[in-house]
Amino acid sequence: MDADKQLQDFFLRGDQIYMPHLSVDCVIFGFHDNHLKVLLLKWKKGGQWCLPGGFVKYAESVDDSAVRILKERTGIDNIFLQQFHTFGDPKREKGKSLKVAEKKSWIHKRFVSVGYYALVEYSKVNPQPDIMSIECRWWDINTVPTLIYDHNKMIEKALQILRLDLNDHPLGYNLLPEKFTMPELQRLYETILDEELDRRNFQKRMLGLGILERLKERKTGGAHKAPYLYRFDKKKYDKAMKQGLSGGW
Amino acid sequence: MDADKQLQDFFLRGDQIYMPHLSVDCVIFGFHDNHLKVLLLKWKKGGQWCLPGGFVKYAESVDDSAVRILKERTGIDNIFLQQFHTFGDPKREKGKSLKVAEKKSWIHKRFVSVGYYALVEYSKVNPQPDIMSIECRWWDINTVPTLIYDHNKMIEKALQILRLDLNDHPLGYNLLPEKFTMPELQRLYETILDEELDRRNFQKRMLGLGILERLKERKTGGAHKAPYLYRFDKKKYDKAMKQGLSGGW
DNA sequence: TATAATTGTGTATTGGTAACACAATGAAAT
């Protein structure tokens, strides 16, 4: 079988392409149906779930490898991607055989993993399993199963840092469709923060950032008063992303 | 010569001890004479300056290797050490020969480096050069020379993140002597932030944190009114460090 | 046509930061 042969080649000769002992894992967040989602892969061997990850080519930057991995799993380019932590505990890959046996493939050795989180638009994602997995799909953040290694902790840490980043960075451009309503934006924040926010104060704060542009009415579909549609002013959004939104001192 | 032999052995057989392609660099901050300092090393070969760094042993966590490096360069243990970024650009080591030549030592290959910053008490440090350097000393943050590779950028990034961390974490325990005055603490903040702060508001804010304990008068040495001495309440300090000090949402 | 849920907008209150002033101290100068 072709896939099998490819996999075998990967085990045998992957170390000619990729740097040993170094991996990249991505926590890819999406937002759908008022729920925060993470993209996960199911391993062929064992059936356990894990984060989308990969390795760093010899002449490739770590950032670029994260971009590549993301592109391969989602089909999406040009995504907001943020390095958030590097995981370097030798015991992080629990369950993995770390014997010094030379016979073992490079891939069974210890890996230090650089963690990235990404914010993507749910509907634009076309989930693609990688060579080691048979399935790739979204999981609700609240029902994520027990993952391999320290991947649950990775998600936890990514979420924690995402929440901190909310304090001084705008959010939404990569998680929402181009046009969205204020309530939708609020749901996104509430979902990420796991906390209810006051509708009126939220709106004031958001508009106060000066990165939103109001459009016209919408949705005959909604069963109630039609909310306005908004769109991010990309220039101002990017500026705010770069500079930060204020900050303590 | 013994040192030469040791160095040669390090080049030839270091890869039996350390993982290839992975390094750790430390931005060690100290505070002295109202100035922020960084500890730097001078290379034997070429005489250029660089950050204290090292490599990760096969069975050692990346965090532990940072602790070890710190201990080796400063003699200090139990220090506040924070991973702040991983530098993974293949071109980051400008000037380094990255040819695929197999004859070259493992150390001439590409390295991805995990950056840590540390806050240490200046007076407690006993600077020790490592095997590749002939000198280890403090530099004023404002007069740091051009360093090797991307080390200047590393310092910049460390400082940037340190400033952000100031917003929601206490600071000073590892940078000041046990007993210190309010003006001294303020100088520390002003130095790091590179900005003047109002004396009275600063005091209110600091005392408001509830992590300081006031002692008795001090310093016949000062040419003016003797300021109070303070000490950190370590328990409350640690708690504040762990929980963070508040935060936007 | 009435209902119910939801959206759009405005106001009062509060809390914390920023701006600011004056009395007290203590070594150095006279």
Next chain:
DNA sequence: ATTTCATTGTGTTACCAATACACAATTATA
């Protein structure tokens, strides 16, 4: 000894932003 002067200790006011809260408008559905 007395004066001087930089520095410290402390409090008050002003302002801005976040919070709490209320009412009118809209729209599909009953």
